[in-house]
Structure formats: C-alpha cells, structure tokens
Amino acid sequence: MRVKAHFLLFCTLLLPAIGTAADNTIYGLNEHVGIPDFNLEVDAKLDTGAQTASLSARDISRFKREGESWVRFYLAVDSAHAYPIERPLARISKIKRRAGDYDPEEEKTYTARPVIELDLCMGKAKRTIEVNLTDRTAFQYPLLIGSDALTRFGALVDPSRTFIAGKPGCLNESDADE
Known part of the structure; x- marks a missing residue:
C-alpha cells in the first residue's frame, strides 16, 4: 500500500512536466534556419549557454532615419550577399567579453552590438526574435x-x-506556423 501511494504521488508530480515537454520541440545542436526577410537559409548552432542570438554581419553602421535609430550592414554569410541591408535598431546589446578578448586600456568588460528583430524559422515554426549583429x-x-x-x-x-x-518551412510558404 505504501509503495502504491508513493507511486501515485510521483505520477502526480510528473504530470505537469510531461505536459510542458509535449508543448516543446526537440532540435539538434545544429539546424537549418530560414530568414524569410532575406530569402535565405543558413546553418545555425543552437547554444543554450548563450543568451542572445548572433548573425554574421560586416560593415555595420548606425544612422538616423526620420529621428529613429537604424542600422546598415552586409550579411557575412557568403559572397552572394554584396548589397547593404537597412533595418530599424531594436536596441544595443552588451555582450560579455571573454578573458582573452578583454582590453585593459578600454576598461570595458563588454562589447556593444546592435540588435535587430528578424523572423526566423526552424522546421515548421516561425518566430520573431532579437538578433545581434x-x-x-x-x-x-x-x-x-x-x-x-x-x-x-x-x-x-x-x-x-x-x-x-x-x-x-517558411521560405516557400506565406503562412508558417506562428
């Protein structure tokens, strides 16, 4: 009887976790990710140890447009992306520097990076996320x-x-799962 009671208690405690896991999707360490705004698919690393998402970009510059902050950059993913992209600036992110990246003369333990919002899709899921450049x-x-x-x-x-x-699934379809 005592074992049965412990088993029932264990099952009761486990049920909420099973429900939560059922709402989640399993992804691998690396995944193909679509960026519909750029009609682009790239391979990505999924890193639970990093807080933010980072996209490879070069020649990044901030500017004002009608009083709002914007950022201009070139994708640094392959040679085919030789045109500038302009997006509204969501915010500036402060990324912690690694020990080997620290410059004592600058006295900064972080690197400031511009952040934009992008739609990304993995599998059939499409989400708007913040990405630093x-x-x-x-x-x-x-x-x-x-x-x-x-x-x-x-x-x-x-x-x-x-x-x-x-x-x-969102690069060729107009309405991927939200």
Whole structure:
C-alpha cells in the first residue's frame, strides 16, 4: 500500500512536466534556419549557454532615419550577399567579453552590438526574435541561436543530434506556423 501511494504521488508530480515537454520541440545542436526577410537559409548552432542570438554581419553602421535609430550592414554569410541591408535598431546589446578578448586600456568588460528583430524559422515554426549583429566569419556557423530565442521556439536541444527539424518551412510558404 505504501509503495502504491508513493507511486501515485510521483505520477502526480510528473504530470505537469510531461505536459510542458509535449508543448516543446526537440532540435539538434545544429539546424537549418530560414530568414524569410532575406530569402535565405543558413546553418545555425543552437547554444543554450548563450543568451542572445548572433548573425554574421560586416560593415555595420548606425544612422538616423526620420529621428529613429537604424542600422546598415552586409550579411557575412557568403559572397552572394554584396548589397547593404537597412533595418530599424531594436536596441544595443552588451555582450560579455571573454578573458582573452578583454582590453585593459578600454576598461570595458563588454562589447556593444546592435540588435535587430528578424523572423526566423526552424522546421515548421516561425518566430520573431532579437538578433545581434557581429562578424562571425571566424566561426563555422553564421548564426548562433541563444537561450532567449530557444525559449521563444519552445526548443529542447539534443546535443547528440543535428539537423533534425528538416528544412525551414517558411521560405516557400506565406503562412508558417506562428
């Protein structure tokens, strides 16, 4: 009788977690991600240790348009993207510098990066997320998706798997799942 009571208690406590997990989607360590605004698909690294998402960009400059802050940049994902892109500036993000990246003369322990909002899709899910712009050409993946965006996607990351969501469904369709 005592074992049965403990088992029932255990099941009762476990049910909310099962319901939450059912609402989430499992993604791999790396996924194909669509960026419909640029009609582009890139491979991304899903990184639960990073908070924000980062997109590879170069020649990044801020400017004003009708009193609002904007940012102009070039995608640094391949040689085909040689035209400038202009987007409203959502905010400036302060990214912690690594120990090897710290410059004592600057006395700053962070790097300021412009942040824009972009629609991203993984598999059939499409979400608007904040993405900071930085040169990621030294990295294998031009897009890093951090925990803030992973939460918006309801993502569970299985680091033992890759590219399990398939091709992004929003590049060829006008209405992907919201």
